[in-house]
Amino acid sequence: MMPVQVVGLGLDGAQGLSPVLQSLVASAKLLVGSDRHLAYFPDHPAERLSLSDFHSALAAIVRAAEAGVSPIVVLTSGDPLFFGFGRVLLSHLSPEQVAFHPQVSSMQLAFSRIKVPWQDARLVSVHGRSLEALTQALQQGAEKLAVLTDPTNSPGAIARLLTSLDLPWQYDLWVAESLGGEDERVQQWPLAAAQQTTFAPLNVVILLRQTQAPVLPTALPLLGIPDVYFASFADRPGLMTKREVRVLALGELALPADTIWDVGAGTGSVAIEMARLGPASQIYAIEKTAAGVALIEDNARRFATPQVRAIAGRAPEALEGLPDPDRVFIGGSGGQLQPILSVCRDRLRPGGRVVLALATLEHLAEVSAWSREQGWHQRCLQVQLARSTAIASLTRFTPLNPITLVTLTRSEPSPL
Incomplete structure (x- = not known):
């Protein structure tokens, strides 16, 4: 068995894992994850390592793997190789040391909830990043955009960006909150309302470009039509x-x-x-x-x-x-x-x-x-x-x- 086993979780926590993965987590000698993920396994006997101090935790994982500790189970959200912790682990450990067990990703769930095929969607993360990549995609007129958010680059901030860009096309804005959890909510929002709304901290945004030009207003400027x-x-x-x-x-x-x-x-x-x-x-x-x-x-x-x-x-x-x-x-x-x-x-x-x-x-x-x-x-x-x-x-x-x-x-x- 590879020493580091990375297990993706949904909001249903341990209950969403298959019996094989539940057994794998139970066998962990070192259990790693965010405080939220570790809370899904309150009675686990293994040593626990929180990712709250990210760089120290990463160094500890590498030292444990080199010391022969196995298995080290790392708990992550959804698919660890989709804008997740998996990329970071692979930059510090060889592929032969790491195995991945993804859960359904938030993007898969979001598109499933709104019933839209997403093989042609453009995926953008503004989690801990600037809005530059999203702005460029919007200005290029991407037909479908899936956006990973954070508290700063929230659905409201994205709605404000859309309003300010003065694009020659319009987007429908969907917000999918707490996917897979008891408080799940998936809803299309007017841009003005989204800017005034507080959303659940775990959310993703789907932007769908409208294929038809909007209905003309009753009064247009004589010069300079938007x-x-x-x-x-x-x-x-x-x-x-x-x-x-x-x-x-x-x-x-x-x-x-x-x-x-x-x-x-x-x-x-x-x-x-x-x-x-x-x-x-x-x-x-x-x-x-x-x-x-x-x-x-x-x-x-x-x-x-x-x-x-x-x-x-x-x-x-x-x-x-x-x-x-x-x-x-x-x-x-x-x-x-x-x-x-x-x-x-x-x-x-x-x-x-x-x-x-x-x-x-x-x-x-x-x-x-x-x-x-x-x-x-x-x-x-x-x-x-x-x-x-x-x-x-x-x-x-x-x-x-x-x-x-x-x-x-x-x-x-x-x-x-």
Whole structure:
């Protein structure tokens, strides 16, 4: 028998162990665990070692194993190799010295209680850690998140983080408390209510990304619609021009205008905002992907902007047959930036302008070289913004990706 036997427990304690594992625990010469776990075996005759002084206890386990004490039974919660004590033991003992006997993990129980498959869930621990990994997963739009919490990074703190991030999608928040115990409670919580609630100390949080855009409120701002209200790509939910950049781009476009091209329209968020600012405008949203075209049409219906027309195809070819534009917004070029600009040069109406949102230095250099060659006037606006983000009870700034807005005109525009 390997000298160190690591046994996972649930909230039902010794009663939840199989007869074989009960016999193993009973044979222990050294019984190790937290005070809560040791309390499940009040009459055990072996020497007891509490993990309350973690580093001293770990050193004592190593010394006992080297001295030939066997078996040493270490009691842990659930699966000891799932964000548990098992990883620490393996960093101090060889695999040949340790055996693991997992119990059903809290994550298994939580997903079972809410009846959601979890083979594709993203697992994050904020227990004794920062919220950085969770923030990154939320900003990436992970579909399912399972979160191990602690008293500081509690369900309430996670709800506050979700509220502060201003994501372009929403999450359902589930809290599973005291799983397997008499006081078990599993419930979905509104974010505001979760921030005001005290939960049982043993809990996990499940976050499920909503697949549908939320119902539109009765009153929307004239300018700067929150990202969350746009239907977006299921596999790339963050792929849209962010609200703050959208507002600045709309200002650079100097709207309203009669005919507008939105090249590389994506979800149509910019086109929708254009249409709401200029109800008489005709807006052509050019998008190469079938999923993007469907989203543009969906969003046009959602926001009651029938003047937005989705054009399926790749620019510049898809621009043929469209009316000559007064304004052009280029949010994506698919590697055809110069050919698209050449079409704009030939067809832009007098007094018109082209605005580009560029994310890379290479594209900025390409546009700058083109404007010099053509003798066009170029104005650049570098956009570097940060949003406030909750970090437990504190707040910090999280930067958005920097964008350069480039406005091109045939001659220097007059001040607006």
